[in-house]
Amino acid sequence: MANNVSHITDYKVLARVVLILMSLTLLTIFVTSFHLGAFSVTVALLIAGVKAFFILTYFMHLKYESLLLRLLVTMIFVLYAVIILITFIDYAYR
Template sequence: MDIPLPAFIPDNLINKDHMNNETHISSYSSLAIVLIILLLLTMISVTVTGFHLGPFAVAAALIIASIKVASVITYFMHVKFESLFMKLMISGVFVIFALIIIITFIDYLLR
């Protein structure tokens, strides 16, 4: 039942790990470190927005949230250790997502 892959797909696009049972396993300690970083970022976010800096608070909160989201995707969702194809697909969709939000919002602002 093994269907050979078309030759034009480069080797590194396909995750070979599953084929020879060498899947990357995240260590407990690395996951715990990511959680500590996420909690620290939450603390920073709560503190910074407490200063009532107006638009800067919004920018700071959104930047911190983006860093948190990036770490969750990279480590908790294990994307760092996926195949190049998955990485490209996932990052591509997030870029499109961000562009849609930003461009639509700019369109509204400049009306």
């Protein structure tokens, strides 16, 4: 926690986040009914990325952390995105 201050998130907010996460899970299943070809993994990863954003922000209290910590976590996401992108350069052209 920034400055060692505890933050208690409202149950209503947490419940909304749970609903969003469940909706996104259903969306992940729903999009598999479309033939997206090479983009099927991209779409799945994008939805998973949005879910991770909600979990980090609300459940893991990143919303209340310092800018430095938020930047560090963002950089991790960017790094993993770049790694996946580079891997797909191979798959796209093989």
